[in-house]
Amino acid sequence: MGRRNQHSREQQREMTIAAAELILVREGFSGLSMRKVADAIGYTVGQLYLIFRNQDDLLATINERTTDAIYGHLRNAADAETAPLPRLQALGSAYIEFAQNHPHRFRMLFEHRLPPEMEPRPSSETRIRRMFELVESAAADVVAENDPARLRQIATTLWSGVHGIAALAVSGKFKWAGEADFRRYSDDLITTYVAGLQARHG
Amino acid sequence: MGRRNQHSREQQREMTIAAAELILVREGFSGLSMRKVADAIGYTVGQLYLIFRNQDDLLATINERTTDAIYGHLRNAADAETAPLPRLQALGSAYIEFAQNHPHRFRMLFEHRLPPEMEPRPSSETRIRRMFELVESAAADVVAENDPARLRQIATTLWSGVHGIAALAVSGKFKWAGEADFRRYSDDLITTYVAGLQARHG
DNA sequence: CACATAAAATGGACGGCGTTCACTCCCGAC
C-alpha cells in the first residue's frame, strides 16, 4: 500500500532534517529552501508536505535539534568543571563557543519566528526551559540565594547577558572590538556580576 | 530631460525609505518586499532600482535610520539623568524600551546581513560606533578606570549584556518571564556588574 | 494469478519574490 516503501515515514523525517541542516550550515538560513531539501533527499517538494506541515514546521523542528545540541554542549562543559564559579563560566564560554562554531544554526534558532497560529509549540518551549534550568542550577551553586524568584532573575540576567555577547558575535555588527575573544567578555560579565552579587549581599 | 519630474531623486529616496519603514513596522521584515514598496510610492519596481542598488541597499539604509533613532532615544534618556549610575541605567532601559516599542525595526537591524561583496559600509559602521561611544562615555563616568582598553571592554560587556536582554525580549523565545520585567533585568545587570567592578577594584 | 483498493509519490500550477533590461514616453534644448 504505497509506492516505494524504501524509507519509512520516520526515516524520511530524519533524512529531511539531516539534509536541511546540511544546507543550513552550508548556505545559511536564507539559502535553505524546500526545493533544495527535496532534491537532496531524492523526493519531490510535494512529498515534503506529507512529512512536515510546511516550512515553518521543518525550521522549528531543526531549531529543536539545535536547542538540544546547545544543551548537550553546555552539559559537557558543566560536567567538566566541579567548582561552582568555574562551572558557570564554562557554561558561558560553551554558549559563546557554540554560537561561533555553528553561526547559522544559532542565528536561525533566534531569528526564525513561528506565525502566531502555529504557536505555542510545547516541544520547543520544554527544550528551551531545560537549557535555562541548567544555567539556573549552576547559578544557584554560585550565589547563596534562597528566594527562588530572585534566583531566577539572577539566572535570567546572566543568561541574557551571555546571549547578548553571542548574538553580537554572530551578527557581524561588531567589528571595532577586538575580534578574537568574545569568551573573555563572557568571563568578565559572569565574574564581575557574581562579585557584585556577593558585594551587595555580604 | 525625464518624464514626470514630480519628485526629485532625493524626494523619491525619502519617499521610498518612509514607505518601506511603514511596511516594515506593519508587516515585519519578511513582509517587506520591493514590489510593495514600489506600489506604496506609486512607481514601478524598475524605478526602485534607479534609487537603490538593490534590496540590501534599501534595507541597510533603513537600518542606518534605525541606528540613528536608537541613538537619539539613548541620548534623550542620558540627558535626562545627571548622576552617572542612573544615567547608565537610563541608557540600558532606553535600549530595551526601543526594542520593545519598535521590535521589527530592532530585529531587522541585527538580523539583516549584507552579502560579503557589499561590505564594508562606512555609513553604517560610523553610526554604530557613535552609539557605542555614548555607552562608553556613560560607563566612564561610573567606573574609575584609566586604561582605555579595559574601559572599552567594560562598556562592551555591559552593552552586550543589555543587548542580549533586548534581543531575547524581542525574540519571543522567552515567554516565562514577565513581559514588563525586561528593564528590571537591565537594571539588575548594570547595578550588579558595576558593584562587582567596584568590589574588585577597592 | 488477476484484480481492486488505497496509500505513496509526482509534477504542474499558482501567486509572490528580487532583479534586469528593451522599450516607451515626454521634458527641455535647439
Place this chain on the structure above:
DNA sequence: GTCGGGAGTGAACGCCGTCCATTTTATGTG
C-alpha cells in the same frame, strides 16, 4: 517643431512556498 536622452515602464527570468489532481504501486482479496 523636432529630436536627443534621461525618466519611467512592464514584461520576462528564475527562484520561492504551497497545493492538489493525477499517476504509480504494494498489498489484501478472490
